[in-house]
Amino acid sequence: xxxxxxxxxxxxxxxxxxxxxxxxxxxxxxxxxxxxxxxxxxxxxxxxxxxxxxxxxxxxxxxxxxxxxxxxxxxxxxxxxxxxxxxxxxxxxxxxxxxxxxxxxxxxxxxxxxxxxxxxxxxxxxxxxxxxxxxxxxxxxxxxxxxxxxxxxxxxxxxxxxxxxxxxxxxxxxxxxxxxxxxxxxxxxxxxxxxxxxxxxxxxxxxxxxxxxxxxxx
Amino acid sequence: xxxxxxxxxxxxxxxxxxxxxxxxxxxxxxxxxxxxxxxxxxxxxxxxxxxxxxxxxxxxxxxxxxxxxxxxxxxxxxxxxxxxxxxxxxxxxxxxxxxxxxxxxxxxxxxxxxxxxxxxxxxxxxxxxxxxxxxxxxxxxxxxxxxxxxxxxxxxxxxxxxxxxxxxxxxxxxxxxxxxxxxxxxxxxxxxxxxxxxxxxxxxxxxxxxxxxxxxxxxxxxxxxxxxxxxxxxxxxxxxxxxxxxxxxxxxxxxxxxxxxxxxxxxxxxxxxxxxxxxxxxxxxxxxxxxxxxxxxxxxxxxxxxxxxxxxxxxxxxxxxxxxxxxxxxxxxxxxxxxxxxxxxxxxxxxxxxxxxxxxxxxxxxxxxxxxxxxxxxxxxxxxxxxxxxxxxxxxxxxxxxxxxxxxxxxxxxxx
Numbered sequence: 001x002x003x004x005x006x007x008x009x010x011x012x013x014x015x016x017x018x019x020x021x022x023x024x025x026x027x028x029x030x031x032x033x034x035x036x037x038x039x040x041x042x043x044x045x046x047x048x049x050x051x052x053x054x055x056x057x058x059x060x061x062x063x064x065x066x067x068x069x070x071x072x073x074x075x076x077x078x079x080x081x082x083x084x085x086x087x088x089x090x091x092x093x094x095x096x097x098x099x100x101x102x103x104x105x106x107x108x109x110x111x112x113x114x115x116x117x118x119x120x121x122x123x124x125x126x127x128x129x130x131x132x133x134x135x136x137x138x139x140x141x142x143x144x145x146x147x148x149x150x151x152x153x154x155x156x157x158x159x160x161x162x163x164x165x166x167x168x169x170x171x172x173x174x175x176x177x178x179x180x181x182x183x184x185x186x187x188x189x190x191x192x193x194x195x196x197x198x199x200x201x202x203x204x205x206x207x208x209x210x211x212x213x214x215x216x217x218x
Numbered sequence: 219x220x221x222x223x224x225x226x227x228x229x230x231x232x233x234x235x236x237x238x239x240x241x242x243x244x245x246x247x248x249x250x251x252x253x254x255x256x257x258x259x260x261x262x263x264x265x266x267x268x269x270x271x272x273x274x275x276x277x278x279x280x281x282x283x284x285x286x287x288x289x290x291x292x293x294x295x296x297x298x299x300x301x302x303x304x305x306x307x308x309x310x311x312x313x314x315x316x317x318x319x320x321x322x323x324x325x326x327x328x329x330x331x332x333x334x335x336x337x338x339x340x341x342x343x344x345x346x347x348x349x350x351x352x353x354x355x356x357x358x359x360x361x362x363x364x365x366x367x368x369x370x371x372x373x374x375x376x377x378x379x380x381x382x383x384x385x386x387x388x389x390x391x392x393x394x395x396x397x398x399x400x401x402x403x404x405x406x407x408x409x410x411x412x413x414x415x416x417x418x419x420x421x422x423x424x425x426x427x428x429x430x431x432x433x434x435x436x437x438x439x440x441x442x443x444x445x446x447x448x449x450x451x452x453x454x455x456x457x458x459x460x461x462x463x464x465x466x467x468x469x470x471x472x473x474x475x476x477x478x479x480x481x482x483x484x485x486x487x488x489x490x491x492x493x494x495x496x497x498x499x500x501x502x503x504x505x506x507x508x509x510x511x512x513x514x515x516x517x518x519x520x521x522x523x524x525x526x527x528x529x530x531x532x533x534x535x536x537x538x539x540x541x542x543x544x545x546x547x548x549x550x551x552x553x554x555x556x557x558x559x560x561x562x563x564x565x566x567x568x569x570x571x572x573x574x575x576x577x578x579x580x581x582x583x584x585x586x587x588x589x590x591x592x593x594x595x596x597x598x599x600x601x602x603x604x605x606x607x608x609x610x611x612x613x614x615x616x617x618x619x620x621x622x623x624x625x626x627x628x629x630x631x632x633x634x
Binding site for chain 1: 484529563585
């Protein structure tokens with residue numbers, strides 16, 4: 001990989017940020033350029049845009065995970081959500097909000113680096129833990145998956161390698177990979193109408209502020 | 219390449235009671251047994267009630283019979299039907315409503331015809347064959363039916379009797395007295411039978427309800443006890459692992475970058491993570507706690523185990539939890555012995571809402587190690603006995619999937 005990938009990390013655990021810096025230090029091609037405790041703090045610093053932002057799922061400043069993802073996407077970063085525990089409700093919300101991937105903090109360095117590289121090149125990072133959350137999604141509004149997609153998702157969620165998943169589902173390696181990406185895309189698409197609606201509300205509010213005193217715009 | 223482990227005859231386990239409990243009277247069964255007792259008693263009464271008439275006729279009552287052929291037909295019909303009725307009731311251990319309805323019809327018709335078969339002045343005497351069986355019918359109706367239906371049938375029988383004997387009533391006062399006496403007996407026996415049998419049925423229902431309540435209370439207590447036991451076990455495990463590790467680190471003197479320290483911290487973190495499911499309630503879920511503990515104990519042998527649980531039913535039977543846990547531990551032992559890998563994934567999910575009738579719990583134990591060719595190697599002793607054997611004992615199934623270089627997945631499903 002020729003280009004250097006810049007990453008930022010937002011986590012309210014200082015010790016963890018320090019550890020991450022030490023961890024990623026020796027890794028070639030990845031540079032941690034900024035750390036912050038909250039999304040506000042990160043955005044206020046007016047950062048040189050990082051390629052990938054590692055975002056802690058549950059920040060203690062009371063912000064909503066999905067809204068955090070949306071704000072970071074607005075500045076053009078790809079968002080990789082990380083957390084200690086896969087809290088299904090919020091993980092699903094961040095994926096629907098457009099996060100590129102999700103990993104738990106117990107992953108080893110190679111797994112984290114490979115997820116970062118994947119996300120930086122515009123790909124998605126479907127970790128086994130994300131696959132597990134998606135495969136056990138029982139909400140009525142969950143995106144509809146084909147039988148093959150469900151099978152690939154379930155096998156991959158059990159911790160099998162993508163290669164083993166493809167064999168067990170009886171599809172080619174590339175197809176299994178494509179299925180996982182398609183599933184992830186379905187979730188992102190399912191979240192889009194909500195996102196657009198939120199955007200509109202936001203836009204309208206900004207418009208009102210600009211037209212302060214002239215009455216609501218229509 | 220897949221291999222389905224041969225299972226013994228599967229089927230969900232049934233609670234096994236000590237032999238004497240099965241034979242002892244089960245209070246929950248009381249209404250059925252009481253009903254059978256009432257039905258049996260009345261059936262015997264009915265058979266007994268067809269005996270007096272031929273005896274009376276033999277002893278001289280035939281002098282009161284005007285049309286012997288009609289009296290014979292009436293008695294024959296009523297006797298035949300009474301035997302059929304008693305057979306039905308004995309076989310069903312209850313009185314079917316339709317049989318009761320026919321019975322009332324037969325008894326009423328026979329009352330009319332038997333009265334007409336006698337000389338008018340003798341219709342209220344023993345020459346009338348239909349009176350005794352009709353009393354049995356009234357008693358049966360009072361026992362089988364609720365108040366209004368049994369009162370109506372009693373009234374119908376009294377009317378039928380009256381219309382059979384009405385020609386004689388103008389002839390003598392004794393006929394009047396006999397008629398009133400017979401009707402009083404007919405209705406009186408029915409009232410007593412109704413009161414007794416309904417009282418018995420109420421008692422039986424109350425005793426069954428009490429037994430149900432007791433059983434529910436026992437089940438509640440058992441589930442509370444098992445939750446308490448699970449909590450105690452978890453506290454002990456947390457004490458021996460996470461708390462000890464943190465205390466040792468806080469005391470200082472340990473190098474946190476020492477691989478052994480890091481390995482232990484990672485194992486503890488994996489244990490905590492395993493206790494929390496990504497979906498559904500995880501507090502006090504026994505299977506989930508057991509799986510997390512199994513993962514933690516395997517970590518001591520150098521295997522990192524990632525446990526993911528979702529929607530596990532909280533009320534799996536104790537032997538099932540134990541069987542699944544043991545089979546899972548054995549599968550992880552196989553990972554350590556054969557896979558050459560250092561990580562394993564355990565996932566446990568509850569019933570799939572889209573396939574009702576499927577397993578209530580499905581576990582997978584997956585590694586990314588060297589795998590094997592199931593067609594060439596076949597199941598080892600550990601797989602055959604410790605995994606498949608345990609699963610079939612609890613009515614579940616085990617299934618292995620592997621391929622050289624692609625790791626191995628063991629899937630455990632309960633019930634099969």
